[in-house]
Amino acid sequence: MKKNINIAVIGLGQIGSYLLNEINLKKKDIELKTGKKIKVVAISAKNINKKRKYKIKKEIFYKNPIDIIKKLDVDILFEAIGQSDGISKKIVEISLKNKINVITPNKALIAKHGDFLTYLAEKNKVNLEFEASVAGGIPILRTIKEGLATNKINKVYGILNGTCNYILSEMEKSKETFSNVLKKAQNLGYAEPGNPKLDLNGHDAFAKIRILSSLAFNKKISKANCLMEGIENIDFKDVEIASKLNYRIKLLGITEIINNQLFERVHPCLVKKDSYIGNVNGVMNVVIVHGNPIGESILQGEGAGPCATSSALMSDLLSILRGNIKYPFGIPSAKRKKPKIYNIKNYNNSLYLRFEVKDKPGVLSQITKHLAKRRISVERLIQIPDHKKKTASIVIITHKSNENDVQNCLKSFKNNRNILKKPTLIRLL
């Protein structure tokens, strides 16, 4: 690689403009560590005049990012727009085809088009780096690719969405409802003000899980939907009851290989209060890797925000400048096979079930009868009456039960007039 490196930054929102500032601040340090002189030769965004925390050089601004590729000699391009398709995909695709290295924090893009873009990168012998797409500042992709390089990994899981973790932690701490805490999160900038749906419904964490799976297990990115549930239906009542039972509720992303089949899922989990993961609160992320021979490795750090994201983007930049690794997913594209998908109907797990019922004789036995019929055995049962409303909450922790049996069982309560709401189901870790 030549000594002088030209860089373009596309997208100048929170991430892009913070990154630009970091690049300028760290130029000397980068030259010291890599021997390369870097220069930002082009920037692009929707709006040149938008108010930004850091000033931009208007003389290198391009309205249309495609023009940059056509007109300039760029070596490394940062894509920080963040769409799964559209201009994000277009600019990354054109860059790779023009032998330009690409760095992006865009999990939606990689989860959706990562296989194709990887193929392009390998074909054109350039790097496609996306450390910032998973768990922000935690260098988890690099750790799996390099630090744990020859370990046989069979499970990766963790807290991958800081917004959800903040909301769940804060509900427990402040004893406030989901919607109140969501408003607080929006005011603090932890949740999108307009549409926080992609964070809350598990979609964001699922994109990260897809990337982790394909890297950890050396497979193509899965297109299958195993199990994705968000935290929108978590009631303060659940947080409170879980706490009394010595649990906390966390939104976890989990990917593992069971009998050579890939089982990817994102859903709320009850985790023990004295467990490691039970004590990762607020906007922090944590990723836990099970591998052989290494055993369990845990990485914790800031999962989002311009600081953490920039740290990861810069590590990608240095990796390219040092001439490191070429395979975006650790092994050549052609060797990555499609994963076989685990059938969730075979899945057995302990569950937390909460039924809101009319407080009258016989209701409890109706529930337990149905459970027994489906071979769902009860480990613990708590009935909490609400005398004013003449209702009760019945909380059941089950022994390991089959997912399919449980879903069928819950369906059978649908027309039961004594059960006032759709029962709440939260899986135990």
Add this chain to the structure above:
Amino acid sequence: MKKNINIAVIGLGQIGSYLLNEINLKKKDIELKTGKKIKVVAISAKNINKKRKYKIKKEIFYKNPIDIIKKLDVDILFEAIGQSDGISKKIVEISLKNKINVITPNKALIAKHGDFLTYLAEKNKVNLEFEASVAGGIPILRTIKEGLATNKINKVYGILNGTCNYILSEMEKSKETFSNVLKKAQNLGYAEPGNPKLDLNGHDAFAKIRILSSLAFNKKISKANCLMEGIENIDFKDVEIASKLNYRIKLLGITEIINNQLFERVHPCLVKKDSYIGNVNGVMNVVIVHGNPIGESILQGEGAGPCATSSALMSDLLSILRGNIKYPFGIPSAKRKKPKIYNIKNYNNSLYLRFEVKDKPGVLSQITKHLAKRRISVERLIQIPDHKKKTASIVIITHKSNENDVQNCLKSFKNNRNILKKPTLIRLL
């Protein structure tokens, strides 16, 4: 780098022989990930006939490792003997001078001769890799060099010695004395059967701290002795009292930059029971990095043993095979300056002090008078009488106090007949 890579493994103890087995098991995986075919062409150890868990190929055994360099075309050499000088240093030195890449888990060697060996590696344009020298299977060196590459790091600390952490955790759990738990650790293979001194007195952790400092702060390896205390004088009584006060005792290694000066230390610490580090028990290691912009990053994993060490050695191997990074300490040797050393006399910290005294009037006031004279103010004081022996333990938690004042104060009790033993001092984190 050519396609076929010849490897030599020197030292076939627990680590070396496990590593050999791993290399054989992972050959295909390595070729997939790096495109290189590796072959172990030579091995060496003191004794060819020693009983080993994995069989060795006697036809590639060399009694004198120097012969391997002379006679064969080796590309990568593993040094797994473990001496800080002697044959370990000799073989690494000769290898680097002969343009052979070197991988070693030998912290004693790197902490003592790392600067010189790094100079040799850079001069001969080969890699010197030592990920396994610090925190076993936790890829902390790679994370600092690559994952957090452009962060400005100001503090790195953690539990770096699994033996000590096991002993301290086990004392709390089993309520047994130091010497009993040490015996247990020796039986389990966690502590050296003959001479566990280097683990217990902090020497082992200190070597790791020296390596971490020079990498994190881009300085030459310090030769100064700031502060090194082991766990040999920790009494079960201290573990018990700490627990009542909601603390645990951990042997920590801490390195930080204070006013541009390097402060390296290893000593037992009182850490809060509900803190992250307070819950890392048994033989686990943890490293915490404070950097800007990343904030706090935590890495936890197995700190010792052949599995963890091999995982790190193999990550070094892949790094070399992929043609990664050339500077062993992240930046060129010539740019790494000698660190200025912090004067511990300026250090202020809260302390736990335990005095064993005769249980008679006036003793407490003698102690508190001396403390007051040295401006050491008391945050908490507990007196625990032993009526049978007519003695008492006086435990004091101080406000932040100056290290020099405290040491002078403790000296002044030396000839006090009412104080039955040298007082115990444990710093708070």
